[in-house]
Amino acid sequence: MTDQSTIFSNTLDNDLSNVEVTTELMARFFRTLGEVTRLNIVMLLLEEDELFQMEIVRRLGLSQGRVSEHLNCLVWCGLVQSRTQGRRVMYSVANDEVKALLGLALQRLKANESEIATCSRLDSN
Secondary structure: OOOOOOEEEOOOOOOHHOOOEEEHHHHHHHHHHHHHHHHHHHHHHHOOOOHHHHHHHHHHHOOOOHHHHHHHHHHHOOEEEEEEEOOOOEEEEOOOOOHHHHHHHHHHHHHHHHHHHOOOOOOOO
């Protein structure tokens, strides 16, 4: 039996066979997208390609502070990128890998929608 900090090598793809991460770090990666507001921001950016922060605030109906906090997390974790345009900051999804990851997640969701929707273990942390 392995503990949460065990280092493992990804054996799913030969290109990734040298990547070593801890299970705790992998869980943190998924928690980045596991928060509803952050996921909504990423999905909105995938739809629109690039948006100003205040447009994200308006579209999601959230406070500027809350959106800013989540954007900072997404940028820090490498899922979203920012660029300055004049006095405004534009945000977009960092790369196609993020889009592919969410596409795979949607495929799995379609295949297991009712099971995921009713899994009582997900809410028991």
